[in-house]
Amino acid sequence: MELKKAQRETLKKLADMGATNAASALSMMMQEPVTISVPHQDVYPLTRIYQQLEGEQEVVGIYSKLSGDMTATIMIIFKKDHAGNLVRVLLGDAVGRISAMEEMTISAIQETGNHMISAFSNALADYLGIRVIPSPPGVGVDMAGALVDYTIIELGMAGEVAYFFHTDLLIEPGALMGHLFLFMDSESMEKLIEKLDRVKR
């Protein structure tokens, strides 16, 4: 699907807005400033999305599927050390070892994900005047490639390409905390474009 320049601009603005809101939700929980990098967005072959990840790096992944008037998948990936810091802030110094899937740790991360994903989807819903319902987030601690492949599989049922939005989550100048991804198949993208075109710019 070819996007017009104006549509691309609006999409970028939309995703940027969602990610900014998600970052500020995270910032509130972390009690320190979190910003986002200049987002990348494009229509990518599924195989290339996979190549972009450091596949074997151990990370904490949060996954949620958006439904309602738009369909998309959000994936937040935290570098393990930073997820550990996050859990320490939320639960106190005693906890924070992420390697073991302790129930408390996972639920703290899930809660963080919930806040971020709600902030993201609310921003989109408000701007477009549509209903966006995020699923309860799933949390996994493992290789980045292994956590993302499920989403790629799901997109692979629909086609060979996906609309892909990516931004880095940054704390302090330069320190990468993690990534936020939004994935959409072509059909979901077309539906979203219809909604975008109806919004007054």
Add this chain to the structure above:
Amino acid sequence: METIKVGIADYRVSRDPVNIVTVGLGSCVGIALYDPVSKVGALIHIMLPRSTDSNSRENKAKFADTAIPLVLEEMERLGARRENIVAKLAGGAKMFSIMTTEQIKHIGERNVIAAAETLKAEGVRIASMETGGSVGRTMELDTSSGRVRVRSVGAGVKEI
């Protein structure tokens, strides 16, 4: 020895001594095929069980049922013999407890079953499997020896 990477929905075949690696298998399945006589080896990284599972079927390497026959033929063209080829499987995990749609809930398990069924239909024996559970895996085939190593977070490296 040279290391060759295999991406998702992709495969590599070699008759030279190389390491063929695929990184971060979650619900996807890695299929290592090896003929110890001709030393022709292959590694496939499939993402879906059957070509009927997708609306988009151009890439045969995406599906267990179309990738395996394709790769076996390519191995035979490089001198492998079907009756010598053995298979080893890794992956097919369930990475998240929350899986939204029914269609995809058991995708890892279905990938493993489809790979096993296709191998059986093609007359290839499965020598070993490291599948299921909820761990990501990296799989490596050494075509000089046919050894397959599987690496996972927590469990380290294991030869299968």
